[in-house]
Amino acid sequence: MEQLIINGIAEAVKSLYGVELEASRIALQPTKKEFEGSLTFVTFGLTKQLGKNPVEIGEAIGNYLKENVDAVADFNIVKGFLNLVISDSVWVTTLAQLVEDENYGRVARNGEKVMVEYSSPNTNKPLHLGHLRNNFLGHSVSLILDAAGYDVQKVNLVNDRGIHICKSMLAYVKFGNGETPSATVKGDKLVGNYYVAFDKAYKKEIAQLISDKQSDYPSLSAVEDVKALKKAIEAKGASKKNKIPLTEEEKVQIKDIKALLEYAEKNAPLLLEAQEMLRKWEAGDKETVALWEKMNGWVYEGFAQSYKMMGVEFDNVYYESQTYLLGKDIVQEGLDSGVFFKKENDSVWIDLKKEKLDEKLVLRGDGTAVYMTQDMGTADLKYKDFGMTKSVYVVGNEQDYHFKVLKAIMKHLGRSYADGIYHLSYGMVELPEGKMKSREGTVVDADDLIQEMIDTAEERTKESGKIDGFSDKEASVLFKQLALGALKYYLLKVDPKKTMLFNPQESIDFQGDTGVYIQYNHAKIQALLRRADKDGINYTTSTFKDLTELSNAESDLVALLGKMNDKITESADAYAPSIIANYAFDVAKQYSKVYSESPIFNEEDEAKKAFRIALSAQSAKAINNALALIGVQSPERM
RNA sequence: GGUCCGAUAGCUCAACUGGAUAGAGCAACUGCCUUCUAAGCAGUAGGUUCCAGGUUCGAGUCCUGGUCGGAUCACCA
Numbered sequence: 001m002e003q004l005i006i007n008g009i010a011e012a013v014k015s016l017y018g019v020e021l022e023a024s025r026i027a028l029q030p031t032k033k034e035f036e037g038s039l040t041f042v043t044f045g046l047t048k049q050l051g052k053n054p055v056e057i058g059e060a061i062g063n064y065l066k067e068n069v070d071a072v073a074d075f076n077i078v079k080g081f082l083n084l085v086i087s088d089s090v091w092v093t094t095l096a097q098l099v100e101d102e103n104y105g106r107v108a109r110n111g112e113k114v115m116v117e118y119s120s121p122n123t124n125k126p127l128h129l130g131h132l133r134n135n136f137l138g139h140s141v142s143l144i145l146d147a148a149g150y151d152v153q154k155v156n157l158v159n160d161r162g163i164h165i166c167k168s169m170l171a172y173v174k175f176g177n178g179e180t181p182s183a184t185v186k187g188d189k190l191v192g193n194y195y196v197a198f199d200k201a202y203k204k205e206i207a208q209l210i211s212d213k214q215s216d217y218p219s220l221s222a223v224e225d226v227k228a229l230k231k232a233i234e235a236k237g238a239s240k241k242n243k244i245p246l247t248e249e250e251k252v253q254i255k256d257i258k259a260l261l262e263y264a265e266k267n268a269p270l271l272l273e274a275q276e277m278l279r280k281w282e283a284g285d286k287e288t289v290a291l292w293e294k295m296n297g298w299v300y301e302g303f304a305q306s307y308k309m310m311g312v313e314f315d316n317v318y319y320e321s322q323t324y325l326l327g328k329d330i331v332q333e334g335l336d337s338g339v340f341f342k343k344e345n346d347s348v349w350i351d352l353k354k355e356k357l358d359e360k361l362v363l364r365g366d367g368t369a370v371y372m373t374q375d376m377g378t379a380d381l382k383y384k385d386f387g388m389t390k391s392v393y394v395v396g397n398e399q400d401y402h403f404k405v406l407k408a409i410m411k412h413l414g415r416s417y418a419d420g421i422y423h424l425s426y427g428m429v430e431l432p433e434g435k436m437k438s439r440e441g442t443v444v445d446a447d448d449l450i451q452e453m454i455d456t457a458e459e460r461t462k463e464s465g466k467i468d469g470f471s472d473k474e475a476s477v478l479f480k481q482l483a484l485g486a487l488k489y490y491l492l493k494v495d496p497k498k499t500m501l502f503n504p505q506e507s508i509d510f511q512g513d514t515g516v517y518i519q520y521n522h523a524k525i526q527a528l529l530r531r532a533d534k535d536g537i538n539y540t541t542s543t544f545k546d547l548t549e550l551s552n553a554e555s556d557l558v559a560l561l562g563k564m565n566d567k568i569t570e571s572a573d574a575y576a577p578s579i580i581a582n583y584a585f586d587v588a589k590q591y592s593k594v595y596s597e598s599p600i601f602n603e604e605d606e607a608k609k610a611f612r613i614a615l616s617a618q619s620a621k622a623i624n625n626a627l628a629l630i631g632v633q634s635p636e637r638m
Numbered sequence: 639g640g641u642c643c644g645a646u647a648g649c650u651c652a653a654c655u656g657g658a659u660a661g662a663g664c665a666a667c668u669g670c671c672u673u674c675u676a677a678g679c680a681g682u683a684g685g686u687u688c689c690a691g692g693u694u695c696g697a698g699u700c701c702u703g704g705u706c707g708g709a710u711c712a713c714c715a
Binding site for chain 1: 640641642643644649650651652654657658659662663664665670673674675676677678679680695696707708709711712713714715
């Protein structure tokens with residue numbers, strides 16, 4: 001319908017002023033609610049080209065449209081804004097079209113392939129709140145891209161090897177006493193505990209080494225607590241405005257402290273053992289590999305449970321243990337072609353100073369792979385596996401630099417897919433107390449959080465007495481739907497790029513701008529539809545097509561429902577589930593208004609009654625579609 | 639210090655890519671359940687869009703310079 005009017009405006013300008021105007025340059029916007037009308041055309045943009053003032057142009061185009069375009073019933077002009085009043089019968093027709101559109105909520109296939117990598121867990125760390133944002137985002141973006149016409153492949157890249165993994169393995173060997181996962185401790189938690197245990201023991205060793213070796217440094221011999229001194233000295237230089245110059249003694253001290261700390265950190269027996277274990281693992285030592293497999297198995301079982309609860313899944317999983325050696329060939333290739341260069345110690349680099357990205361290491365001097373080496377290899381592997389034109393990496397914004405470099409490198413190497421690399425960089429999730437710090441125990445565990453949400457949902461639902469007649473099974477399904485709906489909506493309604501605040505109180509709120517509010521409207525409509533069916537009411541499009549009068553709230557709702565597919569495209573282009581989440585809320589809110597304004601079953605006019613039921617049904621469809629795209633289920637009753 | 643990102647109502651977030659008097663929710667206050675689900679609806683109050691310049695018919699949005707906050711700049715991942 002908008003297209004119809006845009007064409008009309010183009011025609012009007014042509015016939016009135018003899019000027020050809022590209023349709024793409026004509027943009028309509030919704031009319032602000034304090035003015036009459038539904039769509040607005042801004043005429044300021046044409047003043048120069050046409051040599052008339054904005055009001056004159058608006059007047060002329062308005063008249064032309066009223067005469068020649070049936071949909072336009074009337075118009076008014078405020079300054080340079082031409083507000084078009086669309087006749088109600090047009091909105092009635094629009095709804096009928098939406099109802100009959102089999103592709104509502106699904107854009108035509110575009111034949112393009114896109115891969116979305118998300119989750120990418122570290123097997124030492126149980127999933128926490130930050131991972132929830134990642135998983136929900138990645139999963140939702142995959143669903144949205146699919147709805148927008150892409151062929152989507154969802155993948156996970158598991159970080160299952162490296163020195164940090166050996167740390168938890170070592171701790172398990174030393175302090176594990178053969179513990180295995182149980183009903184109270186799932187596998188990923190168990191392994192995570194040993195990672196923490198390692199860190200604790202390691203810190204102790206460092207402290208011991210520091211006190212043993214302190215006497216080697218004359219400047220520190222009289223110092224009681226070197227770490228405290230380090231902090232004190234650094235604090236002097238920290239403040240920009242009140243920088244306090246260091247004394248000569250302090251300069252020596254800080255230098256010695258740094259040397260001492262580095263010595264202690266690198267020579268703690270536990271770390272040396274972990275490094276030895278990594279060497280064994282890389283050499284394929286049977287015992288080490290067996291332990292690694294056993295512990296990883298536990299982790300995967302634990303993760304699988306969490307993923308299932310979150311409702312996310314993958315088409316393919318990559319393991320770093322299988323990809324970390326890839327990329328070395330690419331380094332050679334880059335050396336041969338002159339994209340990379342070697343430094344004296346045989347380390348390999350790329351010079352990206354021209355792109356303001358500085359020099360970056362792509363292979364260590366001893367020939368071992370770094371993160372970048374691995375990612376280059378994985379990029380090639382992904383392309384070989386799936387042949388996509390776009391490759392999305394859902395990774396936090398602390399890795400912005402890394403992905404800029406990765407993309408630049410692949411471009412320099414002439415990879416055809418390089419331009420399609422997109423880092424979906426999302427902001428951190430902060431708590432009211434500030435950032436989550438594992439050391440300070442402020443990390444919000446994903447499993448715990450979800451369970452708390454479910455408990456809250458149960459409590460609130462029981463309070464409201466809305467589940468009379470539910471079986472226990474139905475009730476528990478509902479609690480889960482509400483809990484995850486609340487959580488996902490809360491995390492996804494915010495623009496992914498932005499750092500967001502997670503307020504535990506607000507997240508479990510069920511009022512206002514929340515997932516539950518949207519779900520509630522869906523359930524309310526389903527109840528209506530059940531009654532309509534029971535009463536045998538026919539509300540197919542033919543029953544209301546001749547209706548000519550609607551309320552403003554109703555026509556606004558139809559207009560909103562008509563935007564479904566545009567929103568999907570918009571949100572896919574921006575990789576932003578927040579657009580869909582906000583759309584779902586807008587529809588629910590507008591529906592809620594319509595619902596409260598006009599009764600349905602007491603309506604005497606049969607056409608109106610049928611229209612309202614059809615409008616309700618279509619709203620439920622829109623809500624259901626939009627929520628599904630952010631991974632949220634719509635309950636039939638609640 | 640270099641680079642990148644952010645700053646909008648007391649709080650959490652929007653603002654269709656430069657359009658009208660910047661909108662929602664929460665919190666506060668006022669109405670509305672004898673009528674299809676009140677997890678709801680309607681209303682009141684709340685703003686120097688961090689600051690200073692600039693670009694133009696028009697700037698929260700674009701440009702320049704600042705302030706404040708965050709990230710990153712490892713032969714870690």
